[in-house]
Amino acid sequence: MTLTELKYIVAVSRHKHFGHAAEACFVAQPTLSVAIKKLEDELGVIIFERGGSEISVTPLGAQIVAQAERVLEQTAAIKELARQNKDPLSGQFRLGVIYTIAPYLLPQLVKSMIEHVPQMPLILQENYTTRLIELLRQGELDAAIMALPLPSSGLQMQALYDEPFVVAMPKNHPWASHAAIPAEDLKSETMLLLGAGHCFRDQVLEVCPEMSRFSTAGDGIARTFEGSSLETIRHMVASGIGLTVLPAASVPPTPDKDGMLRYVPFADPIPSRRVVIAWRKSFTRQAALEAVRQGILSCKLPGATMLPDAVVTES
Numbered sequence: 001m002t003l004t005e006l007k008y009i010v011a012v013s014r015h016k017h018f019g020h021a022a023e024a025c026f027v028a029q030p031t032l033s034v035a036i037k038k039l040e041d042e043l044g045v046i047i048f049e050r051g052g053s054e055i056s057v058t059p060l061g062a063q064i065v066a067q068a069e070r071v072l073e074q075t076a077a078i079k080e081l082a083r084q085n086k087d088p089l090s091g092q093f094r095l096g097v098i099y100t101i102a103p104y105l106l107p108q109l110v111k112s113m114i115e116h117v118p119q120m121p122l123i124l125q126e127n128y129t130t131r132l133i134e135l136l137r138q139g140e141l142d143a144a145i146m147a148l149p150l151p152s153s154g155l156q157m158q159a160l161y162d163e164p165f166v167v168a169m170p171k172n173h174p175w176a177s178h179a180a181i182p183a184e185d186l187k188s189e190t191m192l193l194l195g196a197g198h199c200f201r202d203q204v205l206e207v208c209p210e211m212s213r214f215s216t217a218g219d220g221i222a223r224t225f226e227g228s229s230l231e232t233i234r235h236m237v238a239s240g241i242g243l244t245v246l247p248a249a250s251v252p253p254t255p256d257k258d259g260m261l262r263y264v265p266f267a268d269p270i271p272s273r274r275v276v277i278a279w280r281k282s283f284t285r286q287a288a289l290e291a292v293r294q295g296i297l298s299c300k301l302p303g304a305t306m307l308p309d310a311v312v313t314e315s
Contacts (some may be wrong), residue, residue: 096126
């Protein structure tokens, strides 16, 4: 039995699919499948029931997977203890960030960390929320910056800042001169959204639920386009295809009045998201974690309300 095999069964349990689990572990599917079969043979039990495209965990397999998760977490804790014994602020800090936060936060954060804790370089990874949580639980990340709500994962987290949303539109749109826009008015517009998998897409759909429903009348998802990144969508909006909703931190501090876009705030109640930093309960480099948190709080993000006194909670 190896830690790699334990990592593989945890991944299959979460993804319910051998191919997707192999992608998450950065290995070929045959490699993962052979390793899991070897582990089942060694233990003399069936961990997964295979039935066509359906993969399910047996009752005993569920207990084995739960124990494997604890073993992987404790293994990561051993490595962290060794690092902490030397210097909690010495050595790399592996930080994950979701796609809709990274481009606007990281340039400032990296600069701040180099200035204040140059002995602790950041190893950065952009990814989706679900993937970052998986990497955290496997011990491959030290912490991750994400937006609420998070799925129940047993991680600890602390709020960093609240960030309002704004509406982006072509400069010649009839609303471009408005002081504020009611959220319900968006249902009459062609909206551009991020593709499935982005938590910001789900947050925007909460603002205007009509966009998530198909309608033969020409509204709803029939008039909604999807993009792969906020910057792609921003360029599509500038070309006049439609409108979009953006987090305030993505808005340039001094938008060019002669540019192609206009940014208009929402009318009350203003939709927003809460950004948090999350980590494993077993993570021991608390001084390093606090240094990262303070670095984030020192960043100047347009529209964001920093939360320096937020308490630690659990997701």
